[in-house]
Amino acid sequence: MPRPFPWEVGGLAGYLVKRISLLVPVLLGISLVVFLLIHLIPGNPAQAILGTSATPAQIARLDQALGLNKPIWLQFADYLGRVLHGNLGESISEYQSVASLVAYALPNTVELAVVALVLAVVIAVPLGVASAVWRNSPFDFAAMAFAQLGISMPVFWLGTLFVEFFALDLHLFPTFGIGPPVGQAFAALAQGNVGPMGSLVSHAMLPALTLGLTGAAIVSRMVRTAMIEALGQDYVRTARAKGATSGRVVWRHALRNAMLVVVTVVGLQFGYFLGGAVIIESIFAWPGIGRLTVNAILARDFPLVQGCVLVIAALFAFVNLLVDVSYAVLNPKIRYQ
Amino acid sequence: MVAVVIVGSVLAPYIAPYSPYRMDILNQLAPPSPRHLLGTDNFGRDILTRILYGGRVSLVVGFSSVLLAGVIGTTLGLLASYFGGVVDTLIMRVTDIVLSFPVILLALALVAVLGPSVQDIILALGLGFWASYARLVRAAGLEVRTEQYVEAARAVGNGHLRIMLRYMLPNILGPILVMATLGVGSAIVAEASLSFLGLGVQPPTASWGAMIADGLRFFLQGPDLSTFPGIAIMWTVLGFNLLGDGLSDYLNPKINRWRRSVPDEEESPDAAQVPVH
Numbered sequence: 131m132p133r134p135f136p137w138e139v140g141g142l143a144g145y146l147v148k149r150i151s152l153l154v155p156v157l158l159g160i161s162l163v164v165f166l167l168i169h170l171i172p173g174n175p176a177q178a179i180l181g182t183s184a185t186p187a188q189i190a191r192l193d194q195a196l197g198l199n200k201p202i203w204l205q206f207a208d209y210l211g212r213v214l215h216g217n218l219g220e221s222i223s224e225y226q227s228v229a230s231l232v233a234y235a236l237p238n239t240v241e242l243a244v245v246a247l248v249l250a251v252v253i254a255v256p257l258g259v260a261s262a263v264w265r266n267s268p269f270d271f272a273a274m275a276f277a278q279l280g281i282s283m284p285v286f287w288l289g290t291l292f293v294e295f296f297a298l299d300l301h302l303f304p305t306f307g308i309g310p311p312v313g314q315a316f317a318a319l320a321q322g323n324v325g326p327m328g329s330l331v332s333h334a335m336l337p338a339l340t341l342g343l344t345g346a347a348i349v350s351r352m353v354r355t356a357m358i359e360a361l362g363q364d365y366v367r368t369a370r371a372k373g374a375t376s377g378r379v380v381w382r383h384a385l386r387n388a389m390l391v392v393v394t395v396v397g398l399q400f401g402y403f404l405g406g407a408v409i410i411e412s413i414f415a416w417p418g419i420g421r422l423t424v425n426a427i428l429a430r431d432f433p434l435v436q437g438c439v440l441v442i443a444a445l446f447a448f449v450n451l452l453v454d455v456s457y458a459v460l461n462p463k464i465r466y467q
Numbered sequence: 468m469v470a471v472v473i474v475g476s477v478l479a480p481y482i483a484p485y486s487p488y489r490m491d492i493l494n495q496l497a498p499p500s501p502r503h504l505l506g507t508d509n510f511g512r513d514i515l516t517r518i519l520y521g522g523r524v525s526l527v528v529g530f531s532s533v534l535l536a537g538v539i540g541t542t543l544g545l546l547a548s549y550f551g552g553v554v555d556t557l558i559m560r561v562t563d564i565v566l567s568f569p570v571i572l573l574a575l576a577l578v579a580v581l582g583p584s585v586q587d588i589i590l591a592l593g594l595g596f597w598a599s600y601a602r603l604v605r606a607a608g609l610e611v612r613t614e615q616y617v618e619a620a621r622a623v624g625n626g627h628l629r630i631m632l633r634y635m636l637p638n639i640l641g642p643i644l645v646m647a648t649l650g651v652g653s654a655i656v657a658e659a660s661l662s663f664l665g666l667g668v669q670p671p672t673a674s675w676g677a678m679i680a681d682g683l684r685f686f687l688q689g690p691d692l693s694t695f696p697g698i699a700i701m702w703t704v705l706g707f708n709l710l711g712d713g714l715s716d717y718l719n720p721k722i723n724r725w726r727r728s729v730p731d732e733e734e735s736p737d738a739a740q741v742p743v744h
């Protein structure tokens with residue numbers, strides 16, 4: 131009998147191969163959408179980029195430079211080839227390659243999203259667990275009212291309030307800009323110098339808290355639901371019957387099983403933070419890819435817009451993949467479907 | 468809550484104390500007073516008036532973009548679940564691709580190329596939001612497709628279109644309605660976000676997001692400029708969220724109130740949708 135292909139095998143390996151191979155059409159589709167963006171511009175894109183004062187010669191030159199005078203499928207093939215070589219084109223407004231601008235901004239956004247994620251988990255997990263344990267108590271109602279408000283609150287308004295509050299009344303955290311690079315801060319910390327790390331954390335605090343609080347609102351609701359479900363399961367009853375303390379039951383038995391939901395939700399939140407970062411970074415002048423995108427749009431710098439959108443969407447797709455994979459690792463039921 | 472917003476916006480020309488564009492140069496950035504109940508902005512325009520008028524933009528964009536997204540998503544979801552096979556695979560692949568963009572990013576990119584008019588914002592948000600409806604409708608459609616009444620409808624010789632619209636759609640309308648109600652809130656936040664970034668409805672038209680952006684710009688002179696538009700957005704979104712929750716409880720009385728918000732292991736016809744900010 132011939133050896134089966136990996137995707138014919140059940141179990142984790144088969145699932146992983148299947149799920150990862152799904153990423154290819156998605157990434158192709160993302161690049162197609164991003165490529166087509168520039169063709170959605172009403173009229174001649176080169177004219178739109180250069181403005182109404184452009185001469186026909188300038189337009190013809192930009193057409194040539196962007197390859198807009200070739201058949202569309204050839205343009206897409208060219209585009210795909212360039213992207214695969216890491217060439218995202220030249221920014222019109224910044225006179226630099228799009229790839230270098232994105233490479234500078236992306237780590238800043240990831241840093242922001244990671245800090246926001248940590249804050250969201252630190253706030254949401256205890257809140258959700260406590261709400262589930264003291265279900266229908268005043269604490270539960272207060273916590274869930276907070277969550278409902280947090281979900282309904284536009285993230286940019288929360289950011290605006292933070293800026294106003296901290297800049298006017300409390301001078302606790304800086305309200306704009308970014309601290310030293312992460313690498314430098316860690317290097318200084320290793321030498322016993324706390325300053326750069328402090329500056330890094332304090333600069334990240336407000337934007338991350340803005341993102342993290344809205345995330346915490348969503349995550350705490352999910353944690354509560356998952357915990358209520360877990361606390362009602364037989365194995366929790368068994369553990370209680372065997373005389374485990376209630377703290378042990380909650381943290382060791384129930385939370386461990388509720389973690390499945392938590393991991394999924396937290397992973398998805400990370401993806402949403404990438405979208406939220408687009409707005410938050412503009413408020414706090416955080417030099418990440420979100421602010422880069424917005425500035426590129428305002429400057430009508432379409433190659434830069436394309437590059438940013440492509441990178442964010444690809445990252446989003448990749449995070450979704452990681453979420454699905456970790457879910458499959460944690461939950462054997464998924465793999466055999 | 469939702470009713471207050473709708474009545475306030477529809478009746479804006481009758482109940483607003485001023486014109487949304489009337490400038491009171493001597494009263495710029497004034498705090499709330501009997502003359503201007505919620506104060507004035509940097510041009511001396513009445514904030515209460517502009518909130519009432521801004522609500523019209525929010526509601527029009529919210530409802531229209533959800534309608535657009537719902538129609539596209541429902542049509543594709545029905546086609547995918549009814550025909551299955553290649554049609555299904557093709558539609559779901561496209562859906563996957565659209566879902567790999569954060570909605571706000573896709574809307575931003577579309578507005579960037581289309582332009583920031585109300586129609587283009589509606590189009591951009593509609594194109595950003597339809598994929599979740601397609602998923603939901605497909606999952607629900609797959610469940611009802613094998614029901615006996617659908618089989619019976621087919622057996623007596625109904626056409627494809629008639630089966631989909633007369634027999635399948637009415638039976639999956641509930642979750643679609645819930646998702647649409649929650650979706651209005653998300654769309655309003657998305658519109659406000661675009662306006663906040665200066666990429667939405669253009670001044671001098673009143674828009675809640677742009678008013679908050681003004682508040683951020685002039686917060687030293689008028690610290691509460693952004694407070695009231697912010698409350699307006701939160702009130703409206705909270706209203707639609709609670710309405711959606713209530714609708715879902717009404718349609719699904721067996722399910723515990725908070726149970727809905729857990730993502731099910733596989734796609735399920737449950738409108739558990741978290742607002743995307």
